[in-house]
Amino acid sequence: MDAVVSNFDLYWQGFRMTLVLTLISAVAALVLGTLLAACRVSPVVSLRWFGATYVELVRNVPLTILFFFFIFVAPQIGIRTPSFFVSACVALSVYTAAFVCEAVRSGINSVGVGQAEAARSIGLTFTQTLQLIVLPQAFRTVVPPLINIFIALTKNTSVAGGFAVTELFAIGRRLANANPADVIPVLVGIGVCYLILTIPSGILANWVERKVAFAR
Amino acid sequence: MTSVLYDIPGPKARRRERIGSVIGGLFVLGLLALGAWQLQQNGIFEAERWSVFFDPPKNQEASDVWNFILVEGLGATLRAAAIAAPLAVLLGLILAVGRITPQRWVSWPSILVIELFRGLPVVLMMLFGVLALQLSFLQAVVFGLVVYNMAIFAEIFRAGIVSLPKGQSEAAYAVGLTRTQTLLSILLPQAVRRMLPSLISQLVVLLKDSSLGFIIGYAELLRSVQNLRDFFGIRYVVPLFVVGAAIYIIINLTLSRLAVYIERRGSKKAAGGVARAEEAVGGQVRGIDDASTGRSGGSV
CATH class of the missing domain: 1.10.3720.10 (MetI-like)
Structure with a gap:
């Protein structure tokens, strides 16, 4: 138990790093994913293909492989990032964007046909229809799945710990190896830190789901 | 599914879409070409590198x-x-x-x-x-x-x-x-x-x-x-x-x-069974599709 109490500052450091990784990657993935979703519903065939290919490829590759790519392989083909932290953010965003894209797309598809028809019948253009009518409604539907995607992202940041970013998982491994007698309390402490982030988010997702549910 | 966002295109819109597709396609191809060039610059396409799979070094x-x-x-x-x-x-x-x-x-x-x-x-x-x-x-x-x-x-x-x-x-x-x-x-x-x-x-x-x-x-x-x-x-x-x-x-x-x-x-199959059962108890049938496939049979 001493190992947990006396290393509280390390826990706090790891917790902050996990949080920062999650927030940066969440914002980046949200932007990239929404752009990809726009590609996937656009009338332009080539963009639709691009979006679909991206999603199919990234969703079917383990996150660990993406990390491996951005940290070990990318430098070999001349793509260098300033630090492991940046590489980790890129890998997490690229991976999560595919899931965000699918959530947003299914949200767009869930908006009633009549909505878009009405928008078109009063003369709105494609962009206006999407921007003023469909997306605001779609976002209400996609918020709960998006929160779930970000919960998964929070847990996925632990992979960064395996690639030289000192977040919670890496701190946990370091402390567990340094204190063989206290392995269980150390790791349970790390687990609790993750649960502090994930369980309230899960409750929030359920609450939002009930709140924004509306009859169509 | 997504066709609801826009009308079935007429001749003008189809032309615009084709032009858009070509431009978008060129853009994507450009990105790929840039990537390929980047790979080429770093010598990824050298046959020797891929020899690891058919004639690996180190005996x-x-x-x-x-x-x-x-x-x-x-x-x-x-x-x-x-x-x-x-x-x-x-x-x-x-x-x-x-x-x-x-x-x-x-x-x-x-x-x-x-x-x-x-x-x-x-x-x-x-x-x-x-x-x-x-x-x-x-x-x-x-x-x-x-x-x-x-x-x-x-x-x-x-x-x-x-x-x-x-x-x-x-x-x-x-x-x-x-x-x-x-x-x-x-x-x-x-x-x-x-x-x-x-x-x-x-x-x-x-x-x-x-x-x-x-x-x-x-x-x-x-x-x-x-x-x-x-x-x-x-x-x-x-x-x-x-x-x-x-x-x-x-x-x-x-x-x-x-x-x-x-x-x-x-x-197709499962909906048949459920839809029929729902009809039988006078419950709500989940959708027109389910009801119609319900009649076409399937394993119950």
Whole structure:
């Protein structure tokens, strides 16, 4: 138990790093994913293909492989990032964007046909229809799945710990190896830190789901 | 589906779309060309780099390299997934049944277990297996995969049972089946069938997550790619990585396609049975599609 109490500052450091990784990657993935979703519903065939290919490829590759790519392989083909932290953010965003894209797309598809028809019948253009009518409604539907995607992202940041970013998982491994007698309390402490982030988010997702549910 | 956003295009709009497609296509091709140029600049296309797969350096045989990737690496990945998947499904089923039992001393622990393991990273549980439970690497990977995925499978099964129309269990009780009988012979078979696509996509996740074993030191596919890189040198990392990633993509795409196929087939067949049963008890038929396929038959 001493190992947990006396290393509280390390826990706090790891917790902050996990949080920062999650927030940066969440914002980046949200932007990239929404752009990809726009590609996937656009009338332009080539963009639709691009979006679909991206999603199919990234969703079917383990996150660990993406990390491996951005940290070990990318430098070999001349793509260098300033630090492991940046590489980790890129890998997490690229991976999560595919899931965000699918959530947003299914949200767009869930908006009633009549909505878009009405928008078109009063003369709105494609962009206006999407921007003023469909997306605001779609976002209400996609918020709960998006929160779930970000919960998964929070847990996925632990992979960064395996690639030289000192977040919670890496701190946990370091402390567990340094204190063989206290392995269980150390790791349970790390687990609790993750649960502090994930369980309230899960409750929030359920609450939002009930709140924004509306009859169509 | 998305055609609702725009009219069926006329001749002008079609021309615009074609122009747009060409421009967009050129843009994407430009990106690809840029990427290819970048690869070319760094000498990735040199035949010598790819020789690792047919005429490897350091007096190694090509068959050894492939053996190392496919038999040892992929073999270890598949072994972990193959042991973990049935265990996770079975435990998930038990947890799902536990969660919907009215007895609180059964349902509350089930909820606790599900919520706890859903919220923890898989790799942390693998590490816990290695350091705290003193498991071997394979056992630890299986442990991590099982405790996480059983929680997810439990939620999938529960969602399937909850999504069934109420008339199903009411009818079962009305003909005198007990709670257990209703669950086993009426609700679960329908729920499993309904949730088959979700179950398969979760299996894809499980297979993907087995690569987390790389982080704790299990010698799986990615680790064998890394070991080959260390042995042959960093020059060969790109070809090795491409093969490793391609293996994952091929396996997972196949599984995902299977899920889509089953979903399409299942929505025709299973809907028939449910829609008919709903009509029989005067309940709401879920949709015109279901009602119409209900008449065209299918296994009940």
